[in-house]
Amino acid sequence: MGMPVERSEVPHGVAVFPGDGGIRRIAEREHNVIHWSEFDRGGHFAAMEAPDLLVDDVRAFFLKVR
Secondary structure (H helix, E strand, O other): OOOOOOOEEEEEEEEEOOOOOOOHHHHHHHEEEEEEEEOOOOOOOHHHHOHHHHHHHHHHHHHHHO
């Protein structure tokens, strides 16, 4: 196992698309996750496969940190 990771208090957003492993427990333990989304379409290359979902999700995240 590696060295312990210091928790980041910077606001984080996570978008999980099909084929991406969801590791919410670890993400929330090490990061200040304020936005979490899971989608039923898209994939690893979400910007090419489902740009509408990705753009809407990025906008929703940044509305929370304005």
